[in-house]
Amino acid sequence: MSVIEMNGVYKSYLNRKRDxxxxxxxxxxxxxxxxxxxCIVGPSGCGKTTILNLMAGFERPTKGSVTYRxxxxxxxxxKRGVVFQEYSxxxxxxxxxxxxxxxxxxxSADERGKIVDKYIDLVGLSEHKDQRPNHLSGGMKxxxxxxxxxxxxxxxxxxxxxxxxxxxQTRKHLDQEIRDIWTKDRKTVVFVTHNINEALLLGTRIVxxxxxxxxxxxxxxxxxxxxxxxSKYISDLRDEIISKLEPCACASAGKKVITIE
Amino acid sequence: xxxxxxRTNVADVIDKTDGNKIYLGNDLxxxxxxxxxxxxLGVIFVVVVWQIIASTYNAYWSSILTFPTPVEAFxxxxxxxxxTKFLRYTMWEHLSGSLLRxxxxxxxxxxxxxxxxILMSTGERMYRFxxxxxxxxxxxxxxxxxxxxxxxxxxxxxxxxxxxxxxxxSPVAISVSTGLRRVPKVYKxxxxxxxxxxxxxxxxxxxxxxxxxxxxxLRIGMANSWRMLIAAEMVVGVARGxxxxxQMSTDNLDYLSAFTCIIIICVIGLMLDKLLFANLxxxxxxxxxxxxxxxx
Ligand SMILES: Nc1ncnc2c1ncn2[C@@H]1O[C@H](COP(=O)(O)OP(=O)(O)OP(=O)(O)O)[C@@H](O)[C@H]1O
Ligand SMILES: [Mg+2]
Numbered sequence: 001m002s003v004i005e006m007n008g009v010y011k012s013y014l015n016r017k018r019d020x021x022x023x024x025x026x027x028x029x030x031x032x033x034x035x036x037x038x039c040i041v042g043p044s045g046c047g048k049t050t051i052l053n054l055m056a057g058f059e060r061p062t063k064g065s066v067t068y069r070x071x072x073x074x075x076x077x078x079k080r081g082v083v084f085q086e087y088s089x090x091x092x093x094x095x096x097x098x099x100x101x102x103x104x105x106x107x108s109a110d111e112r113g114k115i116v117d118k119y120i121d122l123v124g125l126s127e128h129k130d131q132r133p134n135h136l137s138g139g140m141k142x143x144x145x146x147x148x149x150x151x152x153x154x155x156x157x158x159x160x161x162x163x164x165x166x167x168x169q170t171r172k173h174l175d176q177e178i179r180d181i182w183t184k185d186r187k188t189v190v191f192v193t194h195n196i197n198e199a200l201l202l203g204t205r206i207v208x209x210x211x212x213x214x215x216x217x218x219x220x221x222x223x224x225x226x227x228x229x230x231s232k233y234i235s236d237l238r239d240e241i242i243s244k245l246e247p248c249a250c251a252s253a254g255k256k257v258i259t260i261e
Numbered sequence: 262x263x264x265x266x267x268r269t270n271v272a273d274v275i276d277k278t279d280g281n282k283i284y285l286g287n288d289l290x291x292x293x294x295x296x297x298x299x300x301x302l303g304v305i306f307v308v309v310v311w312q313i314i315a316s317t318y319n320a321y322w323s324s325i326l327t328f329p330t331p332v333e334a335f336x337x338x339x340x341x342x343x344x345t346k347f348l349r350y351t352m353w354e355h356l357s358g359s360l361l362r363x364x365x366x367x368x369x370x371x372x373x374x375x376x377x378x379i380l381m382s383t384g385e386r387m388y389r390f391x392x393x394x395x396x397x398x399x400x401x402x403x404x405x406x407x408x409x410x411x412x413x414x415x416x417x418x419x420x421x422x423x424x425x426x427x428x429x430x431s432p433v434a435i436s437v438s439t440g441l442r443r444v445p446k447v448y449k450x451x452x453x454x455x456x457x458x459x460x461x462x463x464x465x466x467x468x469x470x471x472x473x474x475x476x477x478x479l480r481i482g483m484a485n486s487w488r489m490l491i492a493a494e495m496v497v498g499v500a501r502g503x504x505x506x507x508q509m510s511t512d513n514l515d516y517l518s519a520f521t522c523i524i525i526i527c528v529i530g531l532m533l534d535k536l537l538f539a540n541l542x543x544x545x546x547x548x549x550x551x552x553x554x555x556x557x
Contacts, residue, residue, distance in 0.1 A: 056454065076450065076453035078456050080454065086447060092549055101451075101466070104456035105457070106456075149454075152454070
């Protein structure tokens with residue numbers, strides 16, 4: 001059984017006046033298998049966050065089904081941890097407090113403290129554990145967000161462009177950290193990005209979406225081992241993916257809109 | 262009087278310092294000394310205007326009554342603070358009577374307003390529906406509730422407390438629901454993918470996030486109710502309190518005593534607003550991080 005399965009999923013949003021619906025996702029079939037690291041790539045606005053929201057359970061599909069281990073997803077759960085695209089730390093709590101908040105209160109304060117410290121260590125922020133988010137750099141904030149989600153030991157990790165707001169250098173560094181963490185405990189991960197290099201570095205599978213409305217354009221499998229980013233295999237694959245991406249990105253200028261009587 | 266010590270100028274020493282911290286000394290912040298200065302000037306202005314009105318009145322206007330001057334009023338105030346009774350109670354007793362009424366009314370109103378605000382934040386429909394009674398409450402001036410409160414509570418304390426409370430509920434309910442509705446979606450999502458309950462989320466994320474809005478609402482409510490308290494005491498028949506004292510002294514042509522009560526009302530009101538609420542507001546804004554924008 002797949003961990004997450006999307007079958008014939010459509011998603012549309014009503015506009016403000018509620019007389020028009022914009023189709024954002026069209027007929028998405030996607031299976032996320034155990035221990036996969038699936039990277040979803042696609043141009044901005046193509047519905048990547050929407051897919052993740054459906055998987056998390058923040059939103060319901062307009063048509064079709066999204067299941068988690070065979071059961072229809074009707075609400076969010078701590079089993080599917082999310083790292084958000086935007087900064088999401090609580091500004092009035094320090095790093096420890098932010099990571100502690102979501103944890104189960106059935107654990108004693110002591111046990112929780114150990115978990116918190118462990119994950120702060122894991123993302124290398126031990127020296128900053130008593131600081132408030134506004135004293136942290138963007139990269140540090142996203143690391144805290146990752147630690148917060150990992151500390152819940154979710155079954156599936158859903159990451160929405162966690163590093164897209166960071167500079168290239170920091171992003172590469174954090175990509176490597178994510179790669180290391182995944183190599184260590186092989187979680188099932190769905191990782192959204194619009195950076196093809198990031199996908200090539202991290203993914204065991206790359207899924208590409210076209211925009212307006214989002215449809216799956218292609219899939220590539222890469223195996224689980226470490227990869228040489230400068231190898232011919234990777235650079236050919238990069239060229240192939242980019243060539244698929246370009247014509248559709250231009251062709252999608254007009255959005256598909258349906259009018260409701 | 263020197264309010265401000267000379268501070269180290271960062272630019273003078275920045276190139277002569279090892280390490281990356283420069284200690285500047287901890288003197289009275291400039292902004293505080295400046296605002297104290299403006300406050301003093303403002304008070305002096307008010308007292309001068311008062312003196313001019315009093316002298317003019319006493320010289321040209323009336324020969325029977327005298328308009329108390331600032332010196333007389335503050336002198337009398339000193340006497341009352343010293344413990345001289347008027348209208349059967351000391352100034353402290355009148356003040357504590359008023360404050361107690363105010364605190365009971367304010368607390369009850371905050372509890373109701375908070376509950377209403379939380380309920381109104383549970384959905385768009387609840388908000389639209391709830392805003393109607395809240396707006397109705399808000400638009401009716403406090404003293405217009407006189408017939409209602411007399412019917413419900415009769416003359417006395419209960420009636421005064423009702424009038425105080427009724428003017429606080431709306432601003433609190435509005436500010437609480439506004440704050441709660443502004444909580445970013447991403448915080449809601451964090452709570453939903455956690456082990457925590459909805460109550461935990463309300464207490465640890467949604468209400469703390471809304472605190473700046475809530476405190477503004479409390480501050481408006483406090484100003485409303487402080488004014489209403491005095492007015493209510495003048496009309497609903499209580500036997501002790503600042504409003505009652507103003508009313509009775511005026512009836513007895515003891516304008517001097519009435520003026521001392523006005524001074525006390527003003528001082529206590531300013532203290533509640535400028536010391537208590539203004540500091541609370543500043544503290545909370547700092548705590549929320551001057552970085553609300555950075556957090557988006
Ligand atoms: N709540 C909503 N109401 C209306 N339209 C929405 C809503 N959420 C998303 N959309 C629309 O759906 C489309 C896809 O949005 P989505 O956030 O999934 O894109 P994305 O691929 O994550 O983009 P980006 O790379 O910029 O984050 C966009 O055109 C957006 O305007
Ligand atoms: Mg997105």
